[in-house]
Amino acid sequence: MITELGHFALVLALAVAVVQTIIPLIGAHKGWPGWMAVAEPAATAQFLLVAFSFGALMWAFITDDFSLKLVVENSHTLKPMLYKVAGTWGNHEGSMLLWVLILSLFGATAAMFGGNLPPRLRARVLAVQASIGVAFYIFILFTSNPFLRLANPPLNGQGMNPLLQDPGLAFHPPFLYLGYVGLSMAFSFAVAALIEGRVDAAWARWVRPWTLAAWVFLTIGIAMGSWWSYYVLGWGGFWFWDPVENASLMPWLIAAALVHSAIVVEKREALKSWTVLLAILAFGFSLIGTFLVRSGVITSVHAFANDPRRGVYILAILGFFMGGSLTLYAARASAMAAKGVFSTVSRETALVMNNVLLAVSAFVVFIGTVWPLVAELVFNRKLSVGPPFFNLAFPPFLIAAALLIPLGSLMPWKRARLGQSLRPLRGVLVLAVAIGALVWAMQTGRTALGPVGAALGAWLVAGSAVDLLTRTGRGPISTRLARLTRLPRAEWGKATAHAGMGILIFGICGVMAWQVEDIRIAKIGESFPVGQFEVTLEGVHKAQGPNYEATIADMKVTQDGQTVALLHPDKRFYPVAQMPTTQAAIQRSVMRDIYLVVGDKQANGGYAVRSYIKPFADWMWAGALIMAFGGFLSLTDRRYRIAVGARKSAATPVAAE
């Protein structure tokens, strides 16, 4: 019964979305306030309906309702409760329902906080947002309906892929979707502005928080996915340039560019048409990502739900929204003349360079991802594009962007002098070069990656600190430090995010340059050296998990006779799925991770054992989280809170009556 209600709610949500697309658009065109006002209650109703529908599906998973096809295919009574809940979105149909849930959530939020938007713009934004909803409701109802029943329900389900039964992965899709779908807001604002034919500072002030929030969520989502693959795949890889990963990286890069170019629109009323284009492209890449993941057109490690019919439909959605918005863009972009002028050396130029570099790096990822497809269809060549390509073609642009960050953030608007902007950075430059040289001298190996990473990291972190300090004006250092606390949160957010970027770069370079690996067959009681440590396989025993059987190894890690860690890597077997997984045992610390994996029992009685020392591995995720925190700090800046406050004070008299 609840399932049918959930199904019905989804159909109703489609109907509401159709109304929300058409009525406010006509209202905004004709200037009828009543018709425009339909958008807000419709957006709220849509969200409530989808939320109910989603809740109904989750209920079916929690109560093991095996009359539902989706539950049978993806769940099992023995599965822990956390994964029954997370199982709601751990499959294609459910994840698409999560997609529209978040889409309608953003629509409802925009309706709620949109009080101080011009009514016409608000009506159009919500209408565009609803039109995306219409496309995806139809997609779900006709190609991926999660509410299909079975005539003969089985006694138990088929279980969930054991690899997905992990806390890191349970919450990775919601964050990623909050990011992907959050960019739909920027898209809706862009299309509404194109219909309106006007983009100004106020518009940018509205788009920026949505984009920033989407970017923060994407950052966290990507970091979680990378974190998961680090400990679950058994050799500590963290990024594979897999099409599905690329699908999340492209919108991330474009969103980062959009966040920066919207600043220029907000402060200087320049780069307007470029910013609108970026807003369209950012969501376009989200749709491309959805298409790549859901169609399985490019075979990938992650494509656990793919179906060509769905792919064609998503391609049609992509074609409609991108074709439509880009046509509108071509017709209207010329109307958005820039007001602010700036000279060749200025912060505007630095931000344009940032945009060019980020857009190009996104493009490189894009072409590398689709190239196998293009080569096969157009040139009849069956080939692969893998990590060696991306590792060569992608980093130069990002390194260039990283080099530019401290410099650009110190430049004044309109007109700058290169020498003047460089002056406060002289110390930072010396520090970065010195650290790079020191690392070069200290390392035993031959790689330039480590020193470069250390120097870049220092350049970014120290550069961000100097950036903050120069905002405190003149005077004795104590008063300047006191002023630091009173700087706008946006300044802190910017410096934090840039420093996080430096830490991320250093972590990636560190782990890639200085990893130590040891693969061997170890007998019980055997000790062997790994880097500066001595690892001993003390014993192996079996144990029973909630829905798996485990083979657990007891391993001791010592350094100079001192015990550093007792670790228990295990190998699991899930009888329902007939699948083995490995659980690496990791002792994390600031300077290095010790990463142990136990493999199969060998013929001669020993076990295959892999040991890794991964220097600075955790700096990668710390860096990513610091970046996300920087974005969050910037979101809490006063000028956004004031916008919300203004809406509240306007609303009080009504409430008092």
Add this chain to the structure above:
Amino acid sequence: MMRRLALVVALGLTPMLAAPAHAVQPSEMLADPVLEARARDISAGLRCLVCRNESIDESDASLAHDLRVLVRQRLLAGDTNQQVVKYIVARYGEFVLLKPTTTGANLILWASGPAMFLAGLGLFALTLRRRKKGDPAQAKLTAEDEARLATILKE
């Protein structure tokens, strides 16, 4: 050839996730650490044909195992790294190369990033110049305005 393609396609459409990869097995490894390091290096650049976007160094598919052993056999036979790769490509096609060649149409792939960067810079420079030129023009009065101004001044 066709059977292998069919296999790749079939696997590509099967709803499953790659099993945890156990990568290179201790029993496969060569005793000579220098030779083994070279083997690892080569393996990281070769694609496991039946996997999704995994190198043979990372994959635990049996085909990846066979290829790893083959690479090591060729190295023991005294091949250079290039000769080993050539040997594998001759048997399995350029599909095995994770780093695409720079021949023919692949030049587009390799050049597109730098080309787009230069195009972006050029476009930006052009816009800047046009804007600088356009600015004084905007400030100038049209002929109609001049005429009106003249009449106003006369009065």
